[in-house]
Amino acid sequence: MLLKDFYKVLESSKEEETFITKIYIEKSHSLYSGHFPDRPVTPGVILMHLFKEEAERRTSQNLGLIKASNVKFMAVVDPNTSDEVILETQITEEEGITKVKGIAKQNNALALKFNALYKAV
Template structure:
């Protein structure tokens, strides 16, 4: 976990090749003191990191982002509105490269859509 105590995994399931992971964001994390004190916003790069860590959990490998071909931030993730975030992803391995497609949702609002590839760290 890149940011210690930033989130915890509440549940994680696989259904028809899709992974659904519910995480609880720590709304009191130090990150929000600077981003932003009066209106906390989860940085987009942190949302992207959640998917990398999900791919690492699923593959049981340390990974490095190789490409992020399609990343769309669609709504602000404010931990004061909802501390839970749902990550839905599909992960396919081809020639040692992991390809991930995913969405992050807060309540029923899509916050992020991502298509990325990761390579194992030697």
């Protein structure tokens, strides 16, 4: 886990080819004191990293990012608005490459959408 005590998984399920994971974000985490003190925002790179950790849990591998594409930040993830984020993750493995398509939502609003390629490290 990149940031100790930043989040915990509340629920996890699979619907067809998509893993649905509800996570709780600790809004008192020290990350938010610097990003930003008066208006906490979850950094986009942290949201992307949540998908890496989700893929690692699902594949039982340590993964390193090869490439991210179609990265679209659609809304701010504000821990004061809601301390829950939903991750919708599609994971496929082919020839040693783990492909991830991810969508993050907060309050049913799309916050992040991206594709990534990872390799076991």
